[in-house]
Amino acid sequence: MPSRRLVPLAVAAVLAPLAQAWAQEPSEGEEAVEEVIVQATRTGRRVQDEPIRVEVLSREEIEEKMLMRPGAISMVVAETGGLRVQTTSSSLGASNIRVQGMRGRYTQLLADGLPLYGGQSIGLLQIPPTDLGQVEVIKGAASALYGSSALGGVINLVSRKPREAAVGEVLLNLTSRNGQDLTAYGDTPLGEKWSASLTGGLHRQSRQDLDDDGWTDMARYERWTLRPRLFWNADNGAAAFLTLGAMGEEREGGSMPGRTAPDGQPFPEAQKSRRLDAGLNARTPLGDQMEGHLRASAMTQDHKHRFGEVVEDDRHRTFFAEASVSGGPEGTSWLAGLAIQSDDYRSDAFPAFDYTYTVPGLFAQVEHDLSDVLTVAGSARFDRHDEYGSRLSPRLSVMYRPGPWTVRASLGKGFYAPTPFVEEVDAAGLSRLEPLSGLKAETAETASLDTGYAKGPFEANLTVFMSHIHDGVRLEQTGPEQVRLVNAPGLTRTGGVEALMRYRWREFTVTGSYVYVDSSEPDPQRAGRRVIPLTPSHTAGMVAMWEKHGRGRVGLEAYYTGRQSLEDNPYRSEGKPYLEVGALGELTLGDVSLFLNLENILNIRQTKHDSLLLRARAPDGRWTVDAWQPLDGFVVNGGVRLRFGGGGH
Numbered sequence: 001m002p003s004r005r006l007v008p009l010a011v012a013a014v015l016a017p018l019a020q021a022w023a024q025e026p027s028e029g030e031e032a033v034e035e036v037i038v039q040a041t042r043t044g045r046r047v048q049d050e051p052i053r054v055e056v057l058s059r060e061e062i063e064e065k066m067l068m069r070p071g072a073i074s075m076v077v078a079e080t081g082g083l084r085v086q087t088t089s090s091s092l093g094a095s096n097i098r099v100q101g102m103r104g105r106y107t108q109l110l111a112d113g114l115p116l117y118g119g120q121s122i123g124l125l126q127i128p129p130t131d132l133g134q135v136e137v138i139k140g141a142a143s144a145l146y147g148s149s150a151l152g153g154v155i156n157l158v159s160r161k162p163r164e165a166a167v168g169e170v171l172l173n174l175t176s177r178n179g180q181d182l183t184a185y186g187d188t189p190l191g192e193k194w195s196a197s198l199t200g201g202l203h204r205q206s207r208q209d210l211d212d213d214g215w216t217d218m219a220r221y222e223r224w225t226l227r228p229r230l231f232w233n234a235d236n237g238a239a240a241f242l243t244l245g246a247m248g249e250e251r252e253g254g255s256m257p258g259r260t261a262p263d264g265q266p267f268p269e270a271q272k273s274r275r276l277d278a279g280l281n282a283r284t285p286l287g288d289q290m291e292g293h294l295r296a297s298a299m300t301q302d303h304k305h306r307f308g309e310v311v312e313d314d315r316h317r318t319f320f321a322e323a324s325v326s327g328g329p330e331g332t333s334w335l336a337g338l339a340i341q342s343d344d345y346r347s348d349a350f351p352a353f354d355y356t357y358t359v360p361g362l363f364a365q366v367e368h369d370l371s372d373v374l375t376v377a378g379s380a381r382f383d384r385h386d387e388y389g390s391r392l393s394p395r396l397s398v399m400y401r402p403g404p405w406t407v408r409a410s411l412g413k414g415f416y417a418p419t420p421f422v423e424e425v426d427a428a429g430l431s432r433l434e435p436l437s438g439l440k441a442e443t444a445e446t447a448s449l450d451t452g453y454a455k456g457p458f459e460a461n462l463t464v465f466m467s468h469i470h471d472g473v474r475l476e477q478t479g480p481e482q483v484r485l486v487n488a489p490g491l492t493r494t495g496g497v498e499a500l501m502r503y504r505w506r507e508f509t510v511t512g513s514y515v516y517v518d519s520s521e522p523d524p525q526r527a528g529r530r531v532i533p534l535t536p537s538h539t540a541g542m543v544a545m546w547e548k549h550g551r552g553r554v555g556l557e558a559y560y561t562g563r564q565s566l567e568d569n570p571y572r573s574e575g576k577p578y579l580e581v582g583a584l585g586e587l588t589l590g591d592v593s594l595f596l597n598l599e600n601i602l603n604i605r606q607t608k609h610d611s612l613l614l615r616a617r618a619p620d621g622r623w624t625v626d627a628w629q630p631l632d633g634f635v636v637n638g639g640v641r642l643r644f645g646g647g648g649h
Contacts, residue, residue: 091253106152143393143414167645214259240282290327428621538562
């Protein structure tokens with residue numbers, strides 16, 4: 001049987017001929033593609049002109065996913081090639097985003113370039129997509145741009161900008177699992193230079209035990225969100241916006257009321273969250289070819305966790321400020337500045353884990369067009385971490401674009417400052433974790449080679465990527481009910497291939513994707529290496545969408561997830577492959593849209609195979625195995641969306 005390593009070579013071999021065979025000129029009357037300016041790289045270039053590959057999800061794609069899950073951005077990013085939303089707490093539903101097989105803690109989640117959300121975990125499920133204009137994804141080490149939290153990549157959530165006339169919309173959604181969502185968005189001009197927007201949401205879900213084993217498969221939650229924004233634009237090109245955010249949520253899981261864990265005792269799990277944040281982003285011209293930039297944010301998040309009889313109250317705070325200057329003549333852009341970020345954690349129950357990391361940094365970036373078809377970019381950042389020392393994070397990118405082809409190559413290096421919050425601790429709390437001692441910073445080198453083709457209605461892309469992580473932090477058992485964090489000896493290696501094809505014909509779009517990941521790390525139990533758990537080697541997707549402006553849309557999708565290695569699972573060492581199939585329909589009648597979404601039609605559900613519950617509580621405190629298949633099964637959701645104002649159509 002051929003080796004699975006031959007699969008990427010086969011994909012590469014057929015991609016180029018297919019591109020040539022299927023390419024054709026756009027049909028007469030085809031709508032022009034809207035120009036997309038990337039914000040994550042801070043150069044002001046169009047996405048196709050960026051030597052750093054940036055994947056952008058448009059507002060149209062966001063709206064499609066918003067109809068599937070209005071209360072969280074998880075669906076927006078989950079169906080992007082190379083990104084995987086991994087459930088970290090089967091009971092409470094916490095999750096994070098893995099980029100190209102790298103663990104979720106290495107992914108930096110930003111809002112308009114600002115760290116407003118703190119860590120991912122449950123925070124990923126507390127961000128509604130209602131007010132997003134686009135989502136930008138940079139894969140691979142981006143520490144040269146954003147410091148230690150961006151070792152694996154960056155996901156930048158870009159807000160919608162107000163239009164010239166006031167617009168608004170309200171969306172009501174109901175699900176077959178007794179979930180409800182109500183979201184609202186509105187924006188309006190406030191004069192010649194000022195405008196504002198307001199987003200709010202109410203979301204709830206009842207607790208579900210789908211296999212009737214007495215344990216929560218879908219957490220109960222009630223959540224509210226509110227985010228006003230204020231925008232200012234001057235005639236000379238100066239601009240600024242101020243954002244404020246507030247969120248409150250109560251979430252419950254663990255053993256069902258009146259039921260017990262396998263030890264015969266009830267084990268309730270709960271988390272109460274309160275978050276406040278504020279952010280400022282401003283720019284002003286400094287002469288003919290220079291601009292000054294100021295970004296700042298503050299976030300405070302209070303949690304009350306419950307794991308059985310243990311209650312953990314804690315507080316996370318993040319403060320960030322950055323000042324920079326950019327400029328450059330035609331064909332060249334540069335950026336230089338200084339930044340400082342402070343991350344503070346305080347625990348009432350376990351003060352031994354308290355920390356304050358203050359990290360000042362200097363950074364610079366240059367992009368230069370050597371010719372009409374060749375562009376190079378270099379960036380570097382020097383951070384002085386008060387716990388893990390001085391770190392230099394460089395990145396080099398080259399883009400060659402002859403005709404309809406685009407070739408990009410990138411090399412990057414970065415670091416990550418360890419905290420107590422790895423995936424296992426997020427799920428079980430701090431009660432069984434020994435205080436951190438003797439840890440070194442995790443460092444990584446990443447590389448990618450990307451080839452793209454776009455002509456007429458056809459688009460194709462093939463990316464080869466790799467990463468080497470040194471001193472990766474992992475959990476190690478030290479006693480029957482005790483664990484600690486240690487640096488793993490040797491390298492954690494990840495490599496693979498991403499392939500994407502998209503074909504547009506009038507109102508129809510068909511998109512196919514495939515991702516192959518080859519990952520390994522030092523085996524903690526024996527000499528040698530093992531496949532990284534919860535990292536499927538093969539994933540693929542196919543989406544077909546018909547969309548007519550002003551009339552609605554109909555879509556079908558199918559996503560395949562291959563086998564994945566499992567850890568500490570008494571029922572199996574390898575997860576079964578599965579196929580998720582979904583269908584979406586929206587009918588637009590003027591200012592009113594009716595939508596219906598069928599998710600996971602084949603009713604794929606992990607608890608059909610095995611229980612989530614372990615036979616005995618794990619040393620780290622968890623009562624459940626890792627999630628390797630969906631936990632909610634077949635779900636139907638539908639509702640109505642109302643639009644107000646002519647500019648919102």
